[in-house]
Amino acid sequence: MTEQIYLSSPDVGALEEEYLVTAIRSGWVAPSGPDVDAFERELAARTGVDHAVALNSATAGLHLALLALGVGPGQSVVVPTLTFVATANAVAYTGAEPVFVDCDERTGNIDVDLLAALLARTDRRWPPVRAVIPVDMFGRCADYHTLLPVCAAYGIPVVEDAAEALGASLAGRPAGSFGHVGVFSFNGNKIMTTSGGGMVVTDDENLASRCRHLAAQARQPVAHYEHAEVGYNYRLSNLLAALGRAQLRRLDSMVARRRELRARYAKAFAGVPGVRLLGDDGDAADLGGNCWLTVIVVDPARSGWTAAALGDYLTRRHIETRPVWKPMHRQPVFATAHRMLTGAADRLFANGLALPSGSALGDEQMSRVLAAIHRFVDGDRALR
Template structure:
C-alpha cells in the first residue's frame, strides 16, 4: 500500500485565508467578549440559511439541545424519545433536564429514527399515561430523518419534535432545510463538523418566546437590571463574537465544502459498487450534506469484516471509526427502556466511517481509494 507521512484524518477542520481575515477583523474590532456585531450577524445569517426566524448562538450543539429541551418543557418525570443510534450528547442533553431518555431503533437503510417503531412506542407510552415531553430526531451523518412520516406521528400524539441537526447543516429534505423541522433544532460547529467555529452550536426555532427564553438562560439567567440579579439558574452558554466571526467565514464556504464531501462519497460509492454485500447508509440521498460517509459490510457475503478493512487502512495512516455504538449498549444507560429491531446493533457491528472531510486533498482521497481498492482486490 502507498503510504505518506501525513495521516489521513476522518474529518479535520477546513479553514484558510478567509477565516483568518474574519477572525483578525473581529479581534481588531475590540469585540472579544461573548457579544458583538459578528455574533448578531452570524445568528441572522444562519437563520436565513435554514429558513428559521430565530437563532441563538451557543457554546456547543449539546448546549443548544439542552436549551431546546428546556424550551419544550422537559423535566423530571418526563420521557423524551431518543434514537439509539446517535452520539451520546443527544441523550445526555435529556438527562441534563431531569427527564428520562427512552431509546428507539433506526431504519436499517439510513440509520435514522424508524417511524414505524416510533409510532408503536408513542402508542404504548400514551396508553400507559407516561408523559412524553418530546421526540428527539437525529439527522445521522448529514442525511435528514424521514420527517414526512415522523412529524404527523408526533402531531397525532401531541408531542413536539426537537431536531438534532448537529450533523446536517446544509442538507435538505424536500423543500426544507435541515434544522427547520422541529419545534426547535440544534446545530453543532465542533471542529469535525461540516463547518466549524472551533467549538460552538446554534439553537433554531420558529417560536419567538422559546428563543427569548433560551437566550436568557444562556446568559446565566441575568435579569435586565443594573446590578447582577438572578431569580433562577442559568448557564454560561453564549458563543463569543470572535468564534462567531470564524463561523461567518465558514458559512460563506459551506456550499463549496459540502460539494467536496459529496465528491468524496461518490469515490467510495464507485470503489464499492461491484462488491457484493457492501452498502452506504443513506448513500442514495442526493440532498445529504455527506458530513461523514459510512460503509456497512455483510461479512457473510463479502468474506471480510469491516474491522479487517479498518486495520488495513490504519496500517497506511488512514483514520476510520466504527458507526456509533447504540445508546442502549452504553454502560451509562444500562437498563433504559427501549424499542428495538436490531438494526442499530447491526450497523454498529458491521459499519465503518471513512475519511470524509472537505479539507482532504485530491492526493489523500486517491490514497484512500487505492488502499480500499487494494483491500477489495486482495479479498476478492
C-alpha cells in the same frame, strides 16, 4: 514519515483568517458582539427560520431547547439509540429520562414506525413522553414527512438534532427547520466549524428568547446582577462567531466537496459483493444529504471480510476510520433506560465503518485512501 489522513479535519483558510483578524482588531473578543448578532441572522436566513441563538455547543442547544419546552423530572424524551451520546445526555441534564428507539437500517435514522408504536403505548410504568429528538444521521434528514404527523397526533414537540446536517435538505426544505426547534453543531469535525459551538434555530420567538436568557446565566435585565433562577454559561464568543460567518460563506462548496468524495467511494465499492453505502436507497444527490461522513455497511458473509478488518488495515496505513455510533442502549450509563429495538442499530454498529470524508481532503490524499481500499478488497490480507 507517512502523513496522517483524518476522518473529517477542519476546512479553514484565508477567509477565516480575515474574519478573525477583523474581529480581534474590532475589540469585540467577549462572548457578545456584532459578529454573534450577524452570525445568528445569517444562519437563520440560511435555515429559513425566524430566530437563531448562538451557543458554545450543540449539546448546550439541545439542553436549552428541552428546558424551554418544559421538559423535566418525571417525563421522558424519545431519542434514537443510534446517535452520539450528547443527544441522550441533554435529556439527562433536565432530569427527564431518555427512551431509546431503534433505527431504519437503510438510513440509520430513527424508525418512524417503531416511534409510532412507542407513542401508542399505554404502559404507565413508563414516564410520559414530553418531546421527541430525531437525529439527522450523518447529514441526511430523518423522514419528517412521516414523523411530524405522528408526533403531532399526540401533541408532542419535535427537537431536531441537526448537529451533523447543516446544508442538508429534504424536498428542498433545509435541515434544522422541521421541528419546533432545531440544533446545529459547529464542532471541529462538522460540516463547518467555529472550533467549538452550536446554534438553536426556531420560528418561536418566545422559545428563542428563553434559550438566550438561560444561556447568559439567566441574568435579569437590571443594572446589577440579579438572578431569579439557575442559568448556564452557554454563549458563543464573538471571535468564534466571526469564524463561523466565514465558514458559512463557504458552506455550499464544502458540501459539494463531501458529496464528490462520497461519489468516489460509491464508484470504488460498486460491484464489491456485500458492501453498500449507508443511505443509498435512492439518488444520493436528490436525497439532499450533506454527506458529512460516508459510511459503508459490510455483509461479511458475502464480502469475505469485515468492516473492522478494513478499518484496522487503513489505520495501520495512517488513514483514520471510525465505527458507526455505539447504540445508546449498549452504553453502561444508560443500561437501565427504556427502549424499543429491532436489532438494526446493533447490526449497523457491528458492520458499519465511516471513511475519511472531510472537505479539506485533497485529491492526492483521497487517491491514497482509495488505493489502500482497492488493495484490501483485491486480496491484500497481510493485515486482515
